[in-house]
Amino acid sequence: xxFQCRDRGNVSVxxxxxxxxxxxxxDHPEMEGCETYVKAAIENPYQxxxxxxxxxxxxxxxxxxxxxxxxxxxxxxxxxxxxxKFRGLRGYVLSAFPCINIKKxxxxxxxxx
Amino acid sequence: MDSTVMKVDxxxxxxxxxxxxxxLMPVYHQEYDTFYLRGEKPRPATSYDLNGTAWLRxxxxxxxxxxxxxxxxxxxxxxxxxxxxxxxxxxxxxxxxPKSRKCPVDAEESFLLIIINFLLTLFRDNPxxxxxxxxxx
Numbered sequence: 491x492x493f494q495c496r497d498r499g500n501v502s503v504x505x506x507x508x509x510x511x512x513x514x515x516x517d518h519p520e521m522e523g524c525e526t527y528v529k530a531a532i533e534n535p536y537q538x539x540x541x542x543x544x545x546x547x548x549x550x551x552x553x554x555x556x557x558x559x560x561x562x563x564x565x566x567x568x569x570x571x572x573x574x575k576f577r578g579l580r581g582y583v584l585s586a587f588p589c590i591n592i593k594k595x596x597x598x599x600x601x602x603x
Numbered sequence: 604m605d606s607t608v609m610k611v612d613x614x615x616x617x618x619x620x621x622x623x624x625x626x627l628m629p630v631y632h633q634e635y636d637t638f639y640l641r642g643e644k645p646r647p648a649t650s651y652d653l654n655g656t657a658w659l660r661x662x663x664x665x666x667x668x669x670x671x672x673x674x675x676x677x678x679x680x681x682x683x684x685x686x687x688x689x690x691x692x693x694x695x696x697x698x699x700x701p702k703s704r705k706c707p708v709d710a711e712e713s714f715l716l717i718i719i720n721f722l723l724t725l726f727r728d729n730p731x732x733x734x735x736x737x738x739x740x
Binding site for chain 2 (some may be wrong): 513517519543588593594
């Protein structure tokens with residue numbers, strides 16, 4: 491496991507080593523060394539969006555958190571929430587990468603402002 | 604609370620480099636249902652949302668397009684654009700990670716051309732969006 495933390499709704503969120511290395515770093519090498527920023531964004535987001543296509547997915551945006559040259563952009567983190575009988579509700583990081591703009595179609599459900 | 608709008612200094616996407624995607628490799632990550640066009644070794648880049656349909660991977664210094672990412676590729680994208688689904692059916696076995704070494708180049712190139720033509724149409728119909736970040740005053 492790369493990290494485990496709690497989102498702003500106090501739900502446990504896990505980032506597995508497999509997801510981080512095989513999915514995130516393999517296709518987004520700019521995220522090398524950015525685990526702590528992803529964790530910080532989950533714990534203290536700027537905006538939270540509901541994925542328009544999957545009710546179990548939420549998207550977190552946090553601007554100005556990544557190091558240069560991505561320091562003026564958003565960090566976007568997608569989390570899938572699953573309910574298991576003994577573990578209860580838990581979130582799993584699906585993707586994390588810098589982006590210039592917010593994805594059209596997703597639904598804003600919470601903002602820090 | 605009052606808020607101000609801050610225009611951030613982000614790269615302007617150089618849409619003239621869209622044809623560079625032809626030289627890239629299609630990769631499909633089945634577990635995450637995500638399709639990529641990328642080099643053998645992906646380049647660090649930021650991402651630009653194209654109308655909620657695809658992420659363009661953009662070089663942060665030059666604005667050149669260096670890759671493409673489509674989330675929910677089979678579950679949403681191909682259902683929304685069924686004209687691409689038939690071509691995908693033939694190419695998919697060659698793109699699923701780990702990538703097959705016996706990939707026929709002709710089939711791969713044909714699919715790349717179909718995807719790029721589709722993107723060019725999408726660009727024409729959706730002018731570039733500005734990026735703004737709202738900050739507290």
